[in-house]
Amino acid sequence: MQKHLFAGTALSLALICQPAMAQDAAGPGNSAGDRAADQRPAGLNVITVTAQRREETLQDAAIPINAATGDQLELAGVVDATALNRVAPSLYVVNGGGSNPGYFVRGVGNFTNNGYTNPAIAFNIDGVYIGRPSSTIASFLDLNRVEVLKGPQGTLYGRNATGGAVNVIPNTPELGVLGGEVSGQYGNYDAYQLTAVLNAPIGERIAARLAGTVSERDGFYDDGTGDADDLALRGQLLFEVSDTLDIRLSADYSTTKGVGPGVNVDGVYAFSPFNPGATIPNWNFVPAPDNVSQPFTGIHTPQAGEFIRDTATAAPLYSPVTGYAYPSRDDEFWGMNAEVNLDLGDLDLVVIPAYRESRLDNQFNGAPFRGAVQQDLATQFSIEARASGALGQLDWLLGAYYFDESVSGLNSYNQFSTVSFNRFDTDTESTAVFGRLTYNLTEDFRLVGGLRYTDEARSIDARVDSLAGVCLIEPAFGPPSCPQVPNFPVGLTLRDTLEQLDPALFPAGSPLNADPIAGAFPYGPFGMTGPQALLIATPTDIVRDSGDEEVTYRLAAEYDITPDNLVYASFETGFRAGGFNITVGQEEYEPEYIDAWTLGSKNSFFDNRLQMNLEVFYWEYRGQQLAALGVDGRGNNSFYTRNVGESSITGAEMDFQFLATPNTLLRGNVQYLDATYDSFSYNQVDLSDATDPPNFLTPVTGCDATQVLGPQRSFDIDCSGKPALNAPEWTLNLGIEQTVPLGDLELTGTFDSRYRSNRVVGFAYLPTSNSGDDLTLDASLTLRPVVGGWRATAFIRNITDEAMPTLRQVGAGNVSGTVYEPPRTYGLRLGYEF
Known part of the structure; x- marks a missing residue:
């Protein structure tokens, strides 16, 4: 405080x-x-x-x-x-x-x-x-x-x-200019960044621009996670073919390597059936000790491992939760695109063709998983063409767009006693035509209308191999327990995982001998009454085609009260197409729709020394898609998209900047947001046995859960009335920039602050899903000559070392984890322009 x-x-x-x-x-x-x-x-x-x-x-x-x-x-x-x-x-x-x-x-x-x-x-x-x-x-x-x-x-x-x-x-190439920039930065966490940019003429009508940067940083977390190891390169060529035609070509390449994001352990939601003092029905939150929950400790520290081992169990095998796989990242991206601009007098034509490719090779812990492995190859081709011009008082724009994407992936999500192995190939083809008309009723008053027709076709061919270990030892009191049966090791495929297990764990024969690998197999040493556990492998094929088409539009009015004061009002519709999940029982989801009303004003006062802009908005959101961690039809944790309902989003935003003196700039932004789910509900399978009483193994959620009895018991979960996710009621940004002349030099200092009220950063609306409010302070000092190209900047960000949760969710064994925004960082940056 x-x-x-x-x-x-x-x-x-x-x-x-x-x-x-x-x-x-x-x-x-x-x-x-x-x-x-x-x-x-x-x-x-x-x-x-x-x-x-x-x-x-x-x-x-x-x-x-x-x-x-x-x-x-x-x-x-x-x-x-x-x-x-x-x-x-x-x-x-x-x-x-x-x-x-x-x-x-x-x-x-x-x-x-x-x-x-x-x-x-x-x-x-x-x-x-x-x-x-x-x-x-x-x-x-x-x-x-x-x-x-x-x-x-x-x-x-x-x-x-x-x-x-x-x-x-x-930035794009400049004709006839030879220049560039080099810069270097070093700071805490042994962080460095080196950047170089060169713009060079190649004759009178051709220019090239080359840029590259490399950056590395040690991990923010004590366990070494949360690091950075990035490389990015871009090359461009600009051809001024004639006074009316220019062509720009661009290619880029980048890599992201290192360890990858980290996750902290907050505690465990332990099963506590019919306990009136439980944190949520049937579940009691056991907070982790300070040496585990302290921000930026990490899930891979010895003390975090001990806490999880002693507190958490992962159903349905109920073996000790140990051995989180350490993350890694080795991703590669590249692309090519062009921009053709043709001036035909009364008509301007722009054409943008592009091709991009991304290769992902990650292992991560995400929402405390033992280990998730992702190997994806995504390729996309797109082309957009736009023509624009004017006819009397009418300004017009017409365009067409085509997008074709293919993604092939191998993923596995290991949650100790359950694993989902996914192989998929998806294709998406989207075609659209669009237009916008602006009618200038007067020099100051304009009416705007926009229209777009979108047609999207998609397909998926996927195979899901679900692996579960089920404990057969059930004591008279308490949950099942199979401490002698190991949880599943991390592997990319079902065969990869099974090959890491000792063949002696399969007294009736290894599942590897089966083709396909499916069914139930005795697993673990035999007890007095037979096998202690079963290994159950269930393959599922998902082959589907679907598509959506929709017309969206925008209507607006704009009025220049004076040359420096603008007011506008608009109504715009939007939609996001449906899609597929590689999740049993949730294989498809429907499109979502949004209607947005906006009233705004942009203003300059006092000879343009004060600018103040205002916006009031109201959004209606229907069929809302939300991609988050959940439980599939077999009771396994799974990441998938679902349509959860409707919400109303109302608010206002004001931003300004004021040049108080020639050397003093003040600026700020205030946003008020009231985002509430009018309807937010979904159904989740009941993981309890048929012999258990109703409302026994209730979902781990802070929302209302109603037992649904039937051939397969389930729960209706209702989060209606809850605030929208990542939607703080208040956001306040304020800062000052002061320049001090020092003869041939000038010193510029900035001091910045940002306040955000509490926001929900976890899908399940648990007591641990809130971020709390936070306030961060940043500062910098830059020294440079009044005339010249060099500069030196010292900076510090998040001065008070505020711990700001960006994501909180429950994973395997009901371990609650948090991902944070960066802690305090500081450093020195030197640059030279030529």
């Missing part, structure tokens, strides 16, 4: 860098597409954005959007997609394991993604939609800016997204 009081006092003195980034600091200035650009007086700069497929300043974009320049991203320490929430208050990025980040905007999103799920937030790099969010981790190299659009993108963007879009836009 004292720490928060201190930080709260600091809040009254400073404003944060992020919303400033999100709206205006040190952008490239006014573009040719800026309405009233020549009328805007000197003062604050604005960022030029292309979120509406045209160049305009951020202050003139009549849409809900945040943006940050490449320099601002560097100063904030945003070196990959997982740190984007530092520059966009509405955006949350979480990573539960491997290379599968999840994105949320105002409660709309997924905890994580895999080879057969689609994100709610569209991720676009250099104008190309990225189907697998995993391949966004190492793409932040030599950036011009990042744009974060809030709300459904149902008209202009590649594949429809219900929550928003993130546009990552690199």
